[in-house]
Amino acid sequence: MTPPLPDPRAQTQIQTSAVRGFLRLAGGFFWQEKSARLLAFGLVALTLLQIVIQIRFNLWNRDFFNALENRDRADFVWQMTLFIGFAIASMVTAVYQLYVKQLTQLRWRQWLTEKLLQDWMSDARHYQLEKAGDADNPDQRIAEDARLSTEMAVEFATGLFNAVVMLCAFIGILWTISGPLKLVLLGQPIEIPGYMVWAALFYAVVGSTLTYLVGKPMVGLNFRRASREADFRFGLVRARESSEGIALIGGEADERRGLLGLLSRTADAVRDLMKSQRRLMWLTSAYGMLTYVFPTIVAAPSYFSGAITLGGLMQIGSAFGSVQSSLNWFVDNFPRLAEWRSSVERLLTFREALGQVEATVADPQQPTILRTVEPLGQKPEVMSFRDVQVAFANGSVVIAEASAEIHAGERVLIKGESGTGKSTLFRAFAGVWPWGSGEIRMPPREATMFMPQRPYLPLGSLRAALAYPLGADSVSDEVAGAALDQVGLLRLTEKLDVEDRWDQVLSLGEQQRLAFARMLIQKPRWIFMDEATAALDEGNQDAMMRLVVDGLPGSALISIGHRPGLDAFHDRTLTLHHGPEGARLTMRARRQIKLRRIRDRLPRLRRRRTPPVMERV
Numbered sequence: 001m002t003p004p005l006p007d008p009r010a011q012t013q014i015q016t017s018a019v020r021g022f023l024r025l026a027g028g029f030f031w032q033e034k035s036a037r038l039l040a041f042g043l044v045a046l047t048l049l050q051i052v053i054q055i056r057f058n059l060w061n062r063d064f065f066n067a068l069e070n071r072d073r074a075d076f077v078w079q080m081t082l083f084i085g086f087a088i089a090s091m092v093t094a095v096y097q098l099y100v101k102q103l104t105q106l107r108w109r110q111w112l113t114e115k116l117l118q119d120w121m122s123d124a125r126h127y128q129l130e131k132a133g134d135a136d137n138p139d140q141r142i143a144e145d146a147r148l149s150t151e152m153a154v155e156f157a158t159g160l161f162n163a164v165v166m167l168c169a170f171i172g173i174l175w176t177i178s179g180p181l182k183l184v185l186l187g188q189p190i191e192i193p194g195y196m197v198w199a200a201l202f203y204a205v206v207g208s209t210l211t212y213l214v215g216k217p218m219v220g221l222n223f224r225r226a227s228r229e230a231d232f233r234f235g236l237v238r239a240r241e242s243s244e245g246i247a248l249i250g251g252e253a254d255e256r257r258g259l260l261g262l263l264s265r266t267a268d269a270v271r272d273l274m275k276s277q278r279r280l281m282w283l284t285s286a287y288g289m290l291t292y293v294f295p296t297i298v299a300a301p302s303y304f305s306g307a308i309t310l311g312g313l314m315q316i317g318s319a320f321g322s323v324q325s326s327l328n329w330f331v332d333n334f335p336r337l338a339e340w341r342s343s344v345e346r347l348l349t350f351r352e353a354l355g356q357v358e359a360t361v362a363d364p365q366q367p368t369i370l371r372t373v374e375p376l377g378q379k380p381e382v383m384s385f386r387d388v389q390v391a392f393a394n395g396s397v398v399i400a401e402a403s404a405e406i407h408a409g410e411r412v413l414i415k416g417e418s419g420t421g422k423s424t425l426f427r428a429f430a431g432v433w434p435w436g437s438g439e440i441r442m443p444p445r446e447a448t449m450f451m452p453q454r455p456y457l458p459l460g461s462l463r464a465a466l467a468y469p470l471g472a473d474s475v476s477d478e479v480a481g482a483a484l485d486q487v488g489l490l491r492l493t494e495k496l497d498v499e500d501r502w503d504q505v506l507s508l509g510e511q512q513r514l515a516f517a518r519m520l521i522q523k524p525r526w527i528f529m530d531e532a533t534a535a536l537d538e539g540n541q542d543a544m545m546r547l548v549v550d551g552l553p554g555s556a557l558i559s560i561g562h563r564p565g566l567d568a569f570h571d572r573t574l575t576l577h578h579g580p581e582g583a584r585l586t587m588r589a590r591r592q593i594k595l596r597r598i599r600d601r602l603p604r605l606r607r608r609r610t611p612p613v614m615e616r617v
Helices: 008-026 028-032 034-070 073-120 125-132 138-178 195-215 218-241 243-249 252-304 310-327 334-362 422-430 462-467 477-486 490-495 508-522 538-551 590-609 612-616
Strands: 181-185 188-192 370-373 382-391 397-407 411-416 436-442 448-451 526-530 556-560 572-577 583-588
Touching (some): 008 073, 028 034, 028 073, 034 073, 034 138, 034 310, 073 138, 138 195, 138 218, 138 334, 195 334, 218 243, 382 422, 397 436, 397 556, 397 572, 422 436, 422 448, 422 526, 422 556, 448 508, 462 477, 477 508, 508 538
Parallel strands (some): 411 556, 411 572, 448 526, 526 556
């Protein structure tokens, strides 16, 4: 027998918030989808049909044992014939009931997962959640918790409906066939009508109450175990994705200690849950064993007095089992209800965290950066930012003030010391960093491309990586081959349709060159780079930047970088300087850049005038 849960009233109080929250999150599946309502109707109809068959089986149970008691061969053969028919009907109904239930679970999970993905993977919410949200491991919540919550919800709804209908059906049967119990108490005769019903109620209430008291801690323990399991899995994935760095630095021992620490925390959580389950198992095991004999013991006096036949005794036992099973539905499903509640709470906290991020961005009372994107076709195209202050999610300021205006076709370099917020400003331009204040005016989204230091290469073919975020069919062999040739990756043209983990197959330098090939294919009018050449040597950096200047002469370029030689490919430089209240942006024009280069070259010119013999000394 599976472990338990409390009586309905206590359980309702525990689960109310989880049930309401889950229905708000996922209940729209049944209101919005016609197919969902049809599946639910089919599941209810098949469940009712199965209950009708069970009621008929209960009557058959009485007739079958009466035939045995009366040694009636003809009636025995007839009852066996009926049994075969009922068994076939029950099997067919059970098979299709299972199929419809599983189809409902699958469709509901797909609907909920699509809804969560829509909320998570839009408007940079996934990125902002990582920086400011409280919901860890969103991948597990979307994949695992969405599956568990929907599958178990269908299981519980079906089981509860079945239990209620079975209770209504068999409680009347049990009341009728059990008859009254006549007792003499203190010399007074007492008659208890339908005494087996009261016995079943008493048995279920005692079991439910004890189960609730013993198993109550399991809800929190299930939640903690799921969180620890997710942390351990995340640590393993992170170690796999960072295997090269770990191997090069020789950090296996330290990484192993960290993973073993996560495993130890996971084991502690599982161990605590095991202790709670062990305590519960003592109760449910004894409770389940007693169930086999309890109805027979209670009904035995009536049988021995001759008030009921053997068939009646068997029918009472069967009806009592059905009533007791219905009343003990919470008892039997308590551990799974605790697991379901923990999954639902993880989904609700995930959705709440997304809502908080969304509210922060949308709330006019919150200090956020106002970012507007110009519609496509508006002339002239300008990128500007005015009085922009960039902060972290906790409110601390990283850039105190930044203002500039960049026109179409301009090439601007943004420099600064480490920690001045260059990359954070880049994210604010992209619209993924809302924390701060000020205004940013961006050119049309269709005309822009952002190139971070580590390019994103999606799962799939190399052609899909070149076309991203457009479809792979948008890039022909000729166009892809020409772009790869320009960036020095001609050898990859034979692998355009090979599906692989290209972010692991290619080195970071090759990935950066692939990003330049993507840029040459898509030809954006506005290019934003954040250390997009950091993994390239100076020769390859110059070659890639020359491709931008010569291949897209009319495109504007806004670069963030510190590598020497980048100045030559830009018209002006904006520099972020540290300040007591945050970094501030200053501007230097192209003429100033040229003067600085001349000053930088003077020491080399002086060294060239030195006699060769002195150089060797």
